[in-house]
Amino acid sequence: MKKLISLENVSKTFTTRDRSNAKITVKVLDGLNLDIYEGDVLCLIGPSGSGKSTCLRTINALETIDSGRIEVCGHIYDGKKPLHKIRQETAMVFQRFELFPHLTALQNVALGPRLVQKKSKAEAESMGEDLLKRVGLSNQAHKYPQQLSGGQQQRVSIARALAANPKVLLCDEPTSALDPELVHEVTDILQVLAREGMTMMIVTHEMRFARNVATECLFLEGGRIVERARPQAFFDQPQHARLKTFLETISH
Amino acid sequence: MHDRRLAWYWSLLSLLVLSAAAWFMFKSFSYLDYDWDFAFLKDYLWDSVNNAPGLILQGLWVTLKVSLLSIVWGTIIGVMVGAFMMAREPVLKWFSVIFVDVFRNTPVLVQLYVMYFIVGTAIEMDPETAGIVTLSLFCAAYVAEIFRGAVLEFEKGQIDAAKSMGLSPLQIAYHVAAPQVLRRMLPALVGQFVSLVKDSSLVSVISVADLTKSALNIVSVSFKSFETWFVVAILYCIVNTILSSYGRYLERRLRVS
Numbered sequence: 001m002k003k004l005i006s007l008e009n010v011s012k013t014f015t016t017r018d019r020s021n022a023k024i025t026v027k028v029l030d031g032l033n034l035d036i037y038e039g040d041v042l043c044l045i046g047p048s049g050s051g052k053s054t055c056l057r058t059i060n061a062l063e064t065i066d067s068g069r070i071e072v073c074g075h076i077y078d079g080k081k082p083l084h085k086i087r088q089e090t091a092m093v094f095q096r097f098e099l100f101p102h103l104t105a106l107q108n109v110a111l112g113p114r115l116v117q118k119k120s121k122a123e124a125e126s127m128g129e130d131l132l133k134r135v136g137l138s139n140q141a142h143k144y145p146q147q148l149s150g151g152q153q154q155r156v157s158i159a160r161a162l163a164a165n166p167k168v169l170l171c172d173e174p175t176s177a178l179d180p181e182l183v184h185e186v187t188d189i190l191q192v193l194a195r196e197g198m199t200m201m202i203v204t205h206e207m208r209f210a211r212n213v214a215t216e217c218l219f220l221e222g223g224r225i226v227e228r229a230r231p232q233a234f235f236d237q238p239q240h241a242r243l244k245t246f247l248e249t250i251s252h
Numbered sequence: 253m254h255d256r257r258l259a260w261y262w263s264l265l266s267l268l269v270l271s272a273a274a275w276f277m278f279k280s281f282s283y284l285d286y287d288w289d290f291a292f293l294k295d296y297l298w299d300s301v302n303n304a305p306g307l308i309l310q311g312l313w314v315t316l317k318v319s320l321l322s323i324v325w326g327t328i329i330g331v332m333v334g335a336f337m338m339a340r341e342p343v344l345k346w347f348s349v350i351f352v353d354v355f356r357n358t359p360v361l362v363q364l365y366v367m368y369f370i371v372g373t374a375i376e377m378d379p380e381t382a383g384i385v386t387l388s389l390f391c392a393a394y395v396a397e398i399f400r401g402a403v404l405e406f407e408k409g410q411i412d413a414a415k416s417m418g419l420s421p422l423q424i425a426y427h428v429a430a431p432q433v434l435r436r437m438l439p440a441l442v443g444q445f446v447s448l449v450k451d452s453s454l455v456s457v458i459s460v461a462d463l464t465k466s467a468l469n470i471v472s473v474s475f476k477s478f479e480t481w482f483v484v485a486i487l488y489c490i491v492n493t494i495l496s497s498y499g500r501y502l503e504r505r506l507r508v509s
Contacts, residue, residue: 057412060415060416061415062412062415062416082420083415084415084418084419084420084421085418087415087416087417087418088418090416091416091417092412092413092416094409094412094413096409098407098409098410098412098413099413100410100413100414100428100432101432102431102432102435102506111417111427112417112418112419115419115423115427116417116418116419157413160417161416161417164417164418170416
């Protein structure tokens, strides 16, 4: 198996001020080590502030790091290569969709192929149409994001992410902003993608989805990976006390 | 609870207040006992002897030219200053903030005097140029604030999404940020432009032959100030109505769905 992403000893601290204006430093990533191979579907699970989202965002160079080494598809983040070139290897799905409101669904999907892959307008649009069909939205292609439901918007944003032909798909809580009955629209598509062999990293609070989709689940706390295991072992025989209490709390 | 239809007597009340205002205006005009004569302005609109535009239309042309150039330059400089205000480099940032404060918080009249009589003397600037430069800077100060406001409201997540797609900074600015920021700026921008067209009347004090200056000249010859100013006011009104209608049309077109 080919190694696509490696994080070595990655650390990051945020400095903020509390109400009394005293400085507080929060260690969001604390010497994180993580390798991702082709075909892996990793689900990142953990309490809020545990560094799950930050971990994804560092892979996409949306966050800077204080120390450590990140390699994504053969590129090392050392400031020598323009970041937007490195980012073309991965794609990201956001919690709040982040579709561009001034573009239609189709234009949203076709924007990347047109600007990044320098395809002609017709080529980009036919690619966009294929992708929208894949997420079951070919009949909504000419609608603007605000005319679509949350689930539809997230599906468009998945299509937009796929348009980049990414080697790794990063999903940052893709279902957290959705109405409960719309969650399956998005999880179904992600499961299909996983089955087709797409390498993915998914931050999620949907445990059932994680159990079904993941090749491995990771439990993060305090910017460290506390436990890493196959889904069945992860959910049925958690090793660490912290994961045990976490799973108990959310199952109630 | 159901939606209730608005009771008819509210409309009656509005009509009552409006008719009182109309009656008051009518009374004021009839109390004036003035011999209205608009006919003499015909020659000032169109010079029939030389078959050329009269003083008023010439003035209108200058007003349009000064306003348009000030709007264009003001917008360009304003967006730049607005961007500088958000810069991390402290000297540029504070210079821009002070620039905006100075031009927003002092009378345009004084700005025009300084620009023409002090700066203009030093570098030999004609009145019209001095007027355009002043109004451009004045307009820029307001545009800078409008631009800054629109950018601050812009959601960072949109930039993240564009970045994650592998777009270059320039592509993000042009394809993602600009259309959204522009749409948010438009209503305030149109208001600012309309008000600039009216403020352009102040260039008459440094003897630019604009619409207001034409009116002043006509009044000093004919002594018919009411008629002259009414006609001039209507011309300003027409220009601004066209401007704001176009602004509203653009707003509708840029609005999603």
